[in-house]
């Protein structure tokens with residue numbers, strides 16, 4: 001038979017199996033529906049009501065509805081190709097691998113879940129170690145139709161006459177496909193080195209490093225799905241948190257887990273970790289470095305111990321006809337004393353009252369001594385402690401403090417000077433003060449870790465006040481879970497059972513503290529690439545990170561070495577830019593060549609708008625998928641205005657730091673030197689931007705300094 005005919009015949013064979021799977025899926029769906037209906041009926045039938053009042057029956061009914069709903073949710077997930085693989089074993093057994101395990105009415109396997117041990121060979125078998133697999137087949141479907149099949153022969157000698165082989169590489173085909181707005185899952189083509197990291201044991205800390213495009217993000221998400229499948233009992237209830245660098249990024253990856261049937265994972269960007277605030281703005285590099293430094297913890301601690309603005313500078317209270325007066329300095333002393341005793345201020349008001357009463361008693365005794373009288377200390381403390389005017393003073397002098405307001409206090413040069421003394425340089429304090437003093441400012445991503453730190457240092461506000469004033473940290477509720485839907489957890493939930501941190505090389509020490517707080521009992525998967533780091537002080541971050549992991553002793557590390565994203569031509573240019581900034585062997589190797597070299601054009605600054613328009617149009621015409629225009633962070637608005645009127649879903653303008661983790665079919669990179677100078681880590685940011693394109697790259701530069 002000719003190759004196309006063989007292919008058609010093999011597609012037809014697989015189609016008949018896929019048809020059986022979907023028929024069975026429909027049956028299972030109908031059964032689950034029926035079970036749900038029956039569950040509801042159990043509770044409502046009039047004659048059965050008395051019987052079902054019994055708690056155990058009600059429990060049974062609830063479980064029935066719950067399970068039926070869960071099954072329906074799994075069956076209804078948007079599967080992009082439910083069946084995607086087949087293994088033919090030496091024993092003659094054939095198994096199909098898919099996104100979900102399905103059995104027929106006789107309990108025989110129609111599809112094996114990709115995460116089940118029986119499916120591991122699909123990812124791990126190689127020609128050197130075939131694991132008794134003769135042929136591995138990738139089946140590509142669209143909806144319920146089989147489009148193509150692609151085979152790998154692992155034991156050539158065992159291929160019988162009736163076994164036909166087609167195709168020349170599912171991986172290359174997958175890599176060459178155009179990119180859409182959202183990342184796709186890679187279940188059908190996970191590579192062996194990736195599979196090892198995905199299936200690593202769940203306890204302790206699993207670190208996955210590798211260069212750009214090596215699949216770290218994909219691997220981390222597939223690992224989350226795998227862990228939830230294998231260890232649902234241990235992990236499912238408490239939940240899994242995935243933290244990414246930006247909202248653009250979490251949106252980009254938001255489809256991957258649902259496409260594998262997992263909807264119970266919370267995705268949050270670093271600017272959305274704290275409930276109640278969503279920050280998307282980035283600070284300039286040097287300012288972000290100050291805000292992220294561990295020294296900020298001391299600065300914040302000092303700041304919150306100061307007298308709040310607007311607090312009275314003097315206390316006067318009349319006791320038995322005598323005016324007792326505490327001056328500013330005396331009040332300060334009382335405040336210091338309360339703070340020195342420790343404990344968060346929002347939990348210390350009672351202590352503040354007691355200490356204040358003691359100071360008033362001292363004052364009364366002092367006055368009495370001067371007049372040759374005696375004063376009864378106990379009486380005074382009891383009487384004043386019950387007086388309404390004392391309490392009125394107390395609530396303004398020791399008010400409930402909110403993180404947002406304490407952070408704003410540091411916009412005052414006097415307060416900042418005192419809090420930062422000996423901790424920040426004058427230049428650092430200047431940057432910080434100017435940023436926090438801005439009128440009506442929105443929080444930046446780096447502020448969120450400071451607010452979270454303050455939340456802990458201040459302690460929770462009393463419940464009653466909190467209800468009436470819930471928005472001190474700003475109004476909008478954060479996006480939770482996929483598409484804003486997500487598991488419902490209490491505010492400031494900190495008991496996740498597993499935390500995945502993507503682009504971890506960029507977390508500041510303060511951000512590590514923020515995430516660490518949420519993972520006190522968690523195991524971790526931490527993904528990153530030191531060469532792409534935009535954080536200037538790695539030692540400090542390592543220290544904070546180790547603290548976040550706590551006493552977890554199991555630590556395993558996987559390194560991915562193949563770049564699946566960039567064409568070799570594009571990656572060569574990127575690698576040249578970081579040469580000298582990466583250790584030997586730290587850069588991955590790109591496996592795919594396209595024959596299209598990156599196009600580097602010299603352009604006068606005045607001609608840049610035209611050049612950007614031209615290059616963008618060319619790339620939009622020549623690729624099918626997305627085109628990204630990447631520029632320095634502070635030029636996003638300007639560059640977007642050059643492209644106004646080209647409204648197209650496929651086109652995105654993005655700042656250098658926001659391009660982390662994303663990818664496009666083609667990229668126009670504007671003024672590479674600006675990406676180096678805007679940041680404290682210069683070339684690494686440019687390296688990130690240069691490694692975003694899968695097919696084509698055009699660089700527009702007015703100088704050659706970056707090369």
Ligand SMILES: Nc1ncnc2c1ncn2[C@@H]1O[C@H](COP(=O)(O)OP(=O)(O)OP(=O)(O)O)[C@@H](O)[C@H]1O
Pocket residue numbers: 171174175184185186189190191194210211212213214215216217218219529564565660661662663691
């Ligand atoms: N085994 C695979 N099969 C198909 N596609 C893959 C595979 N591994 C990675 N890819 C694709 O390669 C691209 C890069 O993957 P991913 O974004 O996970 O890499 P990364 O290491 O996180 O990159 P970066 O560090 O640059 O953000 C994605 O489009 C991903 O789908």
